[in-house]
Amino acid sequence: MPELPESDAARRKIADHCLNRTIEGFTLGEVSHVELPSEAEREQLVETQFSATRRHGKYIFAGRKGGPWLHVHLGMSGSFRIYDEGEDAPDYARLTVEFEGGRRLAFRDPRKFGAVALVPDVDDFIAGKGLGPDAMTIGDNAFASAIGATRGAIKSALLNQRKLAGVGNLWSDETLYRCGIMPDVRACDLDTGAVGQLHRTMQDIMGVVIEKNADYSQLPRDWLIHNRTDGADCPRCGGTITKKTVGGRTAYHCPDHQEGA
DNA sequence: TGATATGTTTTACT
DNA sequence: CAGTAAAACATATC
Numbered sequence: 001m002p003e004l005p006e007s008d009a010a011r012r013k014i015a016d017h018c019l020n021r022t023i024e025g026f027t028l029g030e031v032s033h034v035e036l037p038s039e040a041e042r043e044q045l046v047e048t049q050f051s052a053t054r055r056h057g058k059y060i061f062a063g064r065k066g067g068p069w070l071h072v073h074l075g076m077s078g079s080f081r082i083y084d085e086g087e088d089a090p091d092y093a094r095l096t097v098e099f100e101g102g103r104r105l106a107f108r109d110p111r112k113f114g115a116v117a118l119v120p121d122v123d124d125f126i127a128g129k130g131l132g133p134d135a136m137t138i139g140d141n142a143f144a145s146a147i148g149a150t151r152g153a154i155k156s157a158l159l160n161q162r163k164l165a166g167v168g169n170l171w172s173d174e175t176l177y178r179c180g181i182m183p184d185v186r187a188c189d190l191d192t193g194a195v196g197q198l199h200r201t202m203q204d205i206m207g208v209v210i211e212k213n214a215d216y217s218q219l220p221r222d223w224l225i226h227n228r229t230d231g232a233d234c235p236r237c238g239g240t241i242t243k244k245t246v247g248g249r250t251a252y253h254c255p256d257h258q259e260g261a
Numbered sequence: 262t263g264a265t266a267t268g269t270t271t272t273a274c275t
Numbered sequence: 276c277a278g279t280a281a282a283a284c285a286t287a288t289c
């Protein structure tokens with residue numbers, strides 16, 4: 001489920017398996033309603049190599065210095081699959097990059113909410129999207145000014161990609177759960193200490209998910225992720241996990257140990 | 262069968 | 276400008 005940590009794990013697949021190999025071509029799957037690079041854009045990449053990857057928030061990039069970069073957003077259900085020529089292509093492959101030596105990189109996207117595009121400059125792209133600072137590298141002061149001053153719900157602030165890039169529904173719930181803060185508390189009602197704790201906790205949680213390569217089965221048992229179901233027992237306090245809608249998103253939380261400001 | 266889903270964008274208000 | 280709310284996007288799964 002792609003948020004920042006899942007996007008980073010996906011980026012790493014490219015970094016680990018697809019760099020410095022000449023791109024020979026592309027294969028398209030069933031592509032209606034999926035944003036993909038045009039034939040002319042794909043042609044610009046043929047005979048070139050990816051030499052580096054980047055990630056900002058949930059946006060992944062692969063390219064080389066000076067050249068156009070391939071940008072990928074995984075949307076709701078996107079993923080990458082690395083395989084070699086002769087192996088079965090995965091289901092729902094929308095765009096497959098063919099490298100020399102038979103290496104394949106498939107962009108899978110069952111629900112077609114993802115996007116792949118060619119961008120001339122990564123920084124310009126990020127600026128053009130209006131994305132806020134990356135959630136894993138933002139500093140304490142920048143976090144406090146981006147989030148702490150918001151008048152709306154803290155959960156909505158964390159999810160706002162213009163304020164902070166990378167946090168999605170799952171990890172915003174996990175962060176608030178660990179901090180003991182109700183998702184619908186107004187961000188500006190949190191004291192300085194709580195905002196600082198939120199910053200540290202958010203980075204700690206997503207850092208662990210990145211470290212575990214986004215394999216949820218390796219995450220600690222007392223995390224909300226394993227019990228994110230209406231009516232489940234809260235593994236931290238014995239309360240009951242409950243859902244409510246905050247800012248149009250479903251917010252799972254424990255009313256017993258998550259409190260208002 | 263119907264409800265729900267990890268995300269983004271757009272539009273229309275307040 | 277800041278924020279809220281709803282709808283739309285396409286499809287798989289519970």
